[in-house]
Amino acid sequence: MKKDTNETTEDHILNVAQEVFLKKGLDGTRMQEIADKAGINKSLLHYYYRTKQKLFKKVFKVAFKHFFPTIKANITSEKSLFEKIEAFVETYYNLLQKNPYIPAFVIHELNRNSANVAEIFKSIFQENNLELDLMFDELNKQIQVEVDSGKIIPIDAKQLIVNILSLCIFPFVAKPIIKGILLENDESKYKTFIEERKKVVSQFIISAISIR
Amino acid sequence: MKKDTNETTEDHILNVAQEVFLKKGLDGTRMQEIADKAGINKSLLHYYYRTKQKLFKKVFKVAFKHFFPTIKANITSEKSLFEKIEAFVETYYNLLQKNPYIPAFVIHELNRNSANVAEIFKSIFQENNLELDLMFDELNKQIQVEVDSGKIIPIDAKQLIVNILSLCIFPFVAKPIIKGILLENDESKYKTFIEERKKVVSQFIISAISIR
DNA sequence: GTCTATACACTGATAGAC
């Protein structure tokens, strides 16, 4: 990765580190490789970030952060439930198409070292002023209203949320399997497949919960 | 992990190696740790499996294999589409409850080194006599029949398959996130949540595709 | 801030005794 003219060395390192960590994970990444790809010396990494762990933690937080603002903007909007679902699937797929490696990366590191998870969540939420609890309560209420008024079938809000996230995120983390088994290992077929899902998934969800 | 009395050392190593590789991945696993947990010397690992890579490959194949027989048995059964979906979700959730680490493991290693993926698929399919292509063609036809006769909404068979797999597998790979954010980091709540999904998911899918 | 040189620990792997 080439350094921008108006980019500090510190930021440049972080960008390169993100690129490598995302593909290879914490354990698979070598400081030497980051240094090489950044076009600098290995010691300079330690000068700016002291340890591999600290550098990784910064990368992880940045990567993980991507997941939430979209969710927040969507939940707190004034739309109807169906409109929210359509908008969410659309914007989330766009986001994931631009950052396809992040989900698998986050999932692996979270499973690899789940001890720090709670702490990481807390600091991310604080630093970004996210009050997910309140947001989910809001969404929960909105879903409950639709259920009670007979507009959608009875479904637990958390189950619905996980269903939506599953349908959005899984096709990206399982790319090698989907592409390899279902799509003849053809990259352009995979791209088309994902593109089609923007419509397929929101239709699928709305069809699942709406009462006709 | 303790050695069974009637278990060969070779098998014992493989079992212990699976346990460690599943949790820590290829890069995160140390041969020393496998040796320690198996209660043997490090050199003995190399005596039986020559290299870390070869030991890993064996573990990976065994882990990956779990994914397919259930799919095959389900697709080739004589059930109706809805019955197949219900049976599949039920049996797949049971399988994943018993092997919760496998999906995240497979996904990470597949993303980490996708070069060998095609080769791995091929050898697994051959060794287990799986003809996925034919099976998917069969399922495709069955779905198409239901679509044409107006029993289910028009949907691409591959999209439907990915939807089903997403809803089944994602809740396991994203366990730390779901548990940490939605379920107050409470293990028993997570267990209940998963248990409920056996019904929720198949209802969700059938509701999504059926014409009422 | 950036480089070279180097310390120090650890890893996968092999040789050889029993």
Place this chain on the structure above:
DNA sequence: GTCTATCAGTGTATAGAC
């Protein structure tokens, strides 16, 4: 088959010159 001893290579991290 199983062990001890050991090697070469590589990893992170630091010290010190400029």
